[in-house]
Structures are given as structure tokens and as C-alpha cells.
Amino acid sequence: MLEVALRHRFPGPAGFMLDAAFTAPAPGVTVLFGASGSGKSSILAAVAGLLRPREGRVALGGTTLTDTAAGRFLPPEARRCAVVFQEGRLFPHRSVEGNLRYGLRRAPRGAEGPGFEEVVALLGLGPLLARRPGLLSGGEKQRVALGRALLARPALLLLDEPLAALDMPRRTEILPFFEALRDAARLPMLYVTHALEEADRLADTLVLLQGGRVQAAGPLEALTARTDLPLLAARRDAGVVLRCELAGQERGLTRLAFPGGTLLAPFPEGPAGRHIRLRVRARDVAVARAGAPALSTDNALPAVLQGIEPAGERECFLRLGIGPSILLARVTLDAVRRLALRPGETVTALINAVGGERG
Template sequence: MIEVALRHRFGQGWGAARRAGFALDAAFAVPAAGVTALFGPSGCGKSTILAAVAGLLRPQAGRVAIGGEVLLDTATRAFVPPERRRCGLVFQDARLFPHLSVETNLRYGLRRAPRGAAGPDMAEVVMLLGIGHLLHRRPAGLSGGERQRVALGRALLSRPRLLLMDEPLAALDAARRAEVLPFLARLRDAAGLPILYVTHALDEVDALADQMVLLEEGRVLAAGPVEALTARTDLAPLAGRRDAGVLLPCVVGDAADGLRLLEFAGGALLTTAQPGPPGTRLRVRIRARDVAVATEEPRGLSTRNILPVTIAAIDAAGEAGEVFLRLAAGPTTLLARVTRDSVARLALRPGLPVWALIKAVTFDHRAPPATPWEVPACPG
């Protein structure tokens, strides 16, 4: 487990810290495997938590432990220095040495690896990140996406036991973000390292994260598996978004007429997207605003996805005149955002069997990453 419990208040006044008056009081425990996203708006404390885990910030009170090894415990005055924590850091800006070649930047990371530490070698990292053609170039001659891939490689070659990534894609435009995301997914699957990933971009969470820690104003609102949190309507930072919806694990099946089948526990969806060959595992975001319901089985519609479901609950949506319908498709929960007028007009109530309508063209047509395990075909 990765255990984090921190309390820290930045000073007041003009001469104090840049975030004067901000108070962090956050605690969570997540598995020491896969990717845990620290998610929330700017200024909620995500990067402060990462700094404390790395040892770059010494909080006023708290405890940090990884796999049972205590890195920080203010109660016993335990504090492992940053250089001994074996945390690989990747920031928004790649922070490469500008006067060194890509290869020399990578070898710098390798020189920082503890003697005898297990991990990928230079050739494996270069192949994993697709940077072999860049080895003799300098950072100034790289695109933003290429620089971030090199920074990932340098961090990985230091053979950390935990990778800390502080909004690594925030400084990139949409095209460069789309370039780097597949390599992050590949890194997650191949490296086997636990990763704490700071972001306020929901599509990055959809693409990469196994667990989510949802933060607001320095406090943890919820923590747990990403699929479970996206299905909750009581978490305003998620449910209050116009792209709110569930993250649905699927397996690509066969279909015809230019369509692909996405099979999930409780049903299947047809899509015009091309998420990969049959057998590909992925996750799709089903936005609540894209789901309609009917009290009678529809006929004569262009909509291809008509799923028999049952209304499990009707929850407030945070917007005047709107509600969320929680729909049970077997063991799977879907969300539909509808008007209160529709609820009254159709006499919708918990326990009522209805049909959920989802257009096949709802899903994005972006090609999946090279390693498409749990990567969304339809990011939020």
C-alpha cells in the first residue's frame, strides 16, 4: 500500500510562501500497483502532496509509507532524505540538460540508479518509448512530446520504486498530448511501477488511472477505483461536469457494416469508432448527457444502441431542472442526465424497467494507443 496522511498550512502574509494561507489536510491509502491519479482543480493540493511524498516538502504533521516502509512520520521524527526515497520525478517541463544529448540525459538517470537495483536497461527504455532516432539530438531540437518521452525515460532509468508525475502533459497542445498518452499507457503496463499521477484533465484519468484520489481545497473527497468513483453522483467535482458519466470496461467484439461491438458486463454497444481488433480490452466513457431513456421499446429509430435497463435511483444533478437516472444494466451502472420535466411526464421512478438509448456515433474516432489495455475509446 501507499499510505499518505499530511497536514500542512502555508504561512500568512506578504513574506510567506507563494500559496499563503493554503491548508492541506489529506489522507488516503491506495494499492502500491498501477496508476493512482490525484485529481482535482488547480490549487487543490495535488502537487503539494507529490512534493511531500518525494521529500521536497517537509510537512508540519504527517506520515508517508510505501509497502510498509516509512518515509516520513512526524510523530517519531522519521524523515528519509529525498535522494534515498527512490522516487522518479517527471514535471510539466521536461527539465532536461540542454547542453547534453538525449542519450547523455538518459545515462544521467542510469547513473543515479542504486547499485544492484532491478529495472529496465537503456535499450529496453529506448524501445519502450520509441526514442531511438532521437539519441544524438539535443533537447532544443525536440518537440514538447519528445522531450516528455525523454524525461520519462530518464526517470525510469533511475530505477525508482515509485514514479511521481506532476501534470506531465499540461504544457503540451492536444496533438502532442495525443502523441505521449500511448507511451504513458505502455509505460504503465510494461514497467510494473506504482505511479502517482497529478492531473486536472479527466481524459488522462480515463486513459491511465486504476485508482483516483479526488481532491478539493486541500482535502480528500473520495478515493478508490476510477470506475466506482465515476459512477457516483454525490461527488460534485465529477458529477457537476457536463461530461460526467461512467467509465465502462469493455472488450472489443466482432461486428459488421463498419461497426464494432463493445461488450461489457450486462450488455453490448455498437460503435462507429475503431478501438482495436477483437479481444482488445479498453474503457469507454459513457457521458450521461448522451443517454436517453424510453418507457416503451423504441422502433423506427436511427439509434443502434437500445439497452433494456432498470432505474435504480434518481439523483440530483446539481443543475436546476436536471437529474441523474442511475440505470442498472445487469451488474453495470449507467447514468442518464434528463430533465425533471421528463421524470414527471414519463412517471419515472426507481424500479421501473426502461430502455437506454445511446447513438453509435457518440464515441470518439481517435485511434487507440499502441497498448490499449484500459484506454478509453471515448475520453471525456
């Protein structure tokens, strides 16, 4: 278990106040999500021991890293936390292999973790080993920085917006490596980002931050299904994340099975049983009365209307239960009146589009 409880006021006439607390299972990926200036990086710095809070406690498993009440503060080098920043911060005079082996030399004696060859294979670094950092792309540099951190065999991996300095093609290139690391290493990770796609693809636990305070924390799927969290619900791409399994092909489309139903989407064919995450945007879901005639959409699923929740002056969210899973539909209040929708009745959920693949 990762436990964080911090109170710290930064100096200055308008000193920023950090007052945040959350817990998260470990191992697993805990994503700190929020706008710039919300306190994400300050929390990560406090966990790493780079910021000494005025009040607080940080613990990982049975190890207390900070406890101001008890006068305990482990120095950064004793915390076994490896940090990956926005910039790779590689040694320019060393080759890729030299940078990686530097991380391996920093590993505590007897610490368990992946070996050099395993990390090279996991992150696809074999062809790069002889190169110097100056000859690498931004995405390649971040993969090397990630490998160096992993070879230090940390107890906790800290990632401070590691993709923020990359353009979209490079982000798309490197995200699968982070997913592979999450699935293979089973290492506790604290990941800072303001990009929702990164949170969707990587988070086990999501922590929403605004103005130095935690607005909500919990499993990714549960938080994306809530409509009372402006950080998520007020976005144009608001919607739920479903964990799906590839279940074969049908009419040239991929079947995506999730608890309660199946969706069809134009995804590349993959091995049956592979798990992916899928964002289904509320604006891409409509409803019809049960028994509506056949429509052009490939995805029409029976659902129970569990609730009608506000979403501004002219719109609302419909909470739709499909077995144990939840979908959200964002519709106009006029549509609710015209269809005379009432909680508890059965409707047909029409998913007009399915968001991009999330690993």
C-alpha cells in the same frame, strides 16, 4: 499499498491548509485530480520529500518515508522516487542517449527494472538518441524525461502534470506512451492532473481534491458513477467510465463488450480482445419505456432504473443498471414525470453517442 496522510499549513496571512489522507493499491496509477490550487502538487512534493509536512505519514509498501510522530523523514535522495515535471528538465548539453544513461547511472545497485533498450523501445526513442533536447518537440522531451526517470529504477514514479505544457495534438501523441508504461512497467505511480481525459485513460485509483482536502478516493469506475461529487457530476462531460474489450466489427462499426452488454461505436478496427476505457457521458444517454419502437441509435440496451438522483433545479440523473455495470443518464424532471419513471422498473437505455477512445 501507498499510504498518505498529511496536515500542513503554508505560511502567509491566508496560509493554505493541506489536510489530506488516502490509500491506494500499489502497483497501479493513482491520479490526484482537482483544480489548480487544490493541493495536488503539494501532496506530490511531500511524497517526494521536497516538502516536510508539519504532521503526517507517508509509506510505500513496507517502507515508511515520512512519519512526523516518530521523527522519521527520509531525504529525497533516499526515497527512490523519480519525478517528471511539466517541463522535461533535460540536460541541454547531453544527447537524448546521454540524458537516458544519466538516469541509468542513478539507479541503485542491484535494483530491478527495465533495461536501456527496453525503455527506448517502449517509448519510441530510437530515432531520437543522437539529438540534443533543443531539437526535440515538447512531446518528445517529455518522453525522454519519462525514460530517464524510468531508467533510474524508482520504487515510485511521480508525475506532476507532465502534459500540462503541451498543446492538444502533442497530448494526444504522448498519452499512448504513458498507457504503455502503465501496462508494461507495473510500477507504482502518483500522477497529478486537472485534465479529466488523462484521469480517464490512466487512473486505477482516483483521488479528488478540493481546497486541500480529499473529497473522495477509490477506483476510477466507482467514482465516475457517483452523482454526489460535484468535481465530476457538475461537469458537462459527467458520465461513467467503462472498461471495454474490442469484440469485432458489425455493420462497419466496432463492437465494445463490457460486463452486462455491448456497444457499437465508430472506432478504428483493432485486435479482438484489446482493452480500452470508454467515457459514456450522461447527456448522451436517454431512456425509453421498455418495448419502444426501433430508433436510429445503434445502442439500445435493456436496463433497470436503480435510482433518480438530483442534478440541479430542472434535471436529474437516472442510475441505470446494465448487468453489473452502471450508466448515468441526465434528463429533465419533466421527462421523468411524462414517462412516470419509478426506481425498480425496466427501461431501455439509448446511448446516442459514444465518447472518444480511452486506452
